[in-house]
Amino acid sequence: MADSIQIVWLRQDLRLADQPAFHHAADTGPVVPVFVLDDAAPGDHAHGGASRWWLHHSLESLGADLARLGSRIVLRRGDAVAELAAIAKETGASAVHALRHYEPWWRAAESNLAQSLPNGCELVLHDGSYLTAPDKIVSGSGKPYRIYTPFSRAVLGQMPPPEPLPAPVKLTAPQSWPASDDLAAWALLPTRLDWAAGFRETWKVGEAAAQVRLEHWAELVETYHDTRNLPGEDGSSRLSPHLHWGELSPATVWHRLAGAGVGRQTYARELIWRDYGASIIVQYPDYPRVPHKPGFAAMHRTGPQAAADFAAWRTGRTGYPIVDAGMRQLWRTGWMHNRVRMIAASFLVKHLLIDWRLGEQFYWDTLVDADYGNNGVNWQWIAGTGVDASQFVRIMAPLLQSEKFDAAGYIRENVPELAHLPDAEIHDPADERRGSYPAKLIGHREARERALAAYRRFKGTSPSR
CATH class of the missing domain: 1.10.579.10 (DNA Cyclobutane Dipyrimidine Photolyase, subunit A, domain 3)
Structure with a gap:
């Protein structure tokens, strides 16, 4: 349906460039970006203190980027499925767009949301959080890999990833916005004791900062094979939080650092390790909690x-x-x-x-x-x-x-x-x-x-x- 509301469900994909959910939603109708802080679903793996600090600043940064496009983020706290279904009903949305995520609670939420949306509204999932769809990397016999080395070879066989999508130049706003929480009211930042002074000195958060760090790393990556194990050197990309929170897509990193040098090839294996971690938790959802070899x-x-x-x-x-x-x-x-x-x-x-x-x-x-x-x-x-x-x-x-x-x-x-x-x-x-x-x-x-x-x-x- 032309010009119908398109919800973009945000999680660990807080960017505009090479963000397929935004890209496809912007081409269809008015866009309502939504982030739901759902602490119950992950249980003992709800966002930790350091993650909450980063999340606050990343949402703040993305909110500012969206404002420049005439848009905003709707913030809700509670059960993600219930909140998204309610917003879809309130706005009359015809689709909820989201990037796939592979943590067991997000896979369950994606399945439940598809069944909970009102009639006429569908869940549209897109790839973009990893170099590949990690659950689709399988051997010739159709079985998922458990060992990293053959998994890595299989991923390399599918590279390069698709060219990154451009950021939308315009997002049409809805005629009226759903109610939203205030980010500060979530108290994601330290309150009684300011333990984050070193965080502020060390990190700049958000999509623009991630791009700056990527450009800096592009100048150093060829030395990575030699310096990656030296903690006293600036020999690490420090892109990991930007990748984890989706401020950069792995495809963007791959294409920016493409080349045949040994440093680039060594770093490429680190990017593939992210995909490998996702493939393991698809096979063993409790892997960070339960030893694979008991005893x-x-x-x-x-x-x-x-x-x-x-x-x-x-x-x-x-x-x-x-x-x-x-x-x-x-x-x-x-x-x-x-x-x-x-x-x-x-x-x-x-x-x-x-x-x-x-x-x-x-x-x-x-x-x-x-x-x-x-x-x-x-x-x-x-x-x-x-x-x-x-x-x-x-x-x-x-x-x-x-x-x-x-x-x-x-x-x-x-x-x-x-x-x-x-x-x-x-x-x-x-x-x-x-x-x-x-x-x-x-x-x-x-x-x-x-x-x-x-x-x-x-x-x-x-x-x-």
């Missing part, structure tokens, strides 16, 4: 000392400078260098023998790029419990990792108590040189032997032996 919980430490060790890990007080630098960077900025994410996660699971799911939940709350699929896949890889995982007996040595990847400057930036130490000492300071910095929770050799002993006991009692 490892028998190795986890519990009790007061384990709780104290977990608190020390969270606050960057383990006595291992590279681990503590990462955890403090995470708390200060909402982001952690990828190599250090692995070191810190391995330390929790193997040095401290603490359940990886506690770490997953902490990362979920503190990362601005907290992604359900990627977070679960990465933690199960480290813990040795995943469908495609590192073996548990491969235990990272944080002190050696720190030296190998030249983390001295990174430690000085994030652990100021050690800033006076020379490079030769800062990775593993002697007790008398630590000052106020804590002693190690456990020595590396002792921790390694304890972890391997726990693993041997687990294998000895495992019925799958």
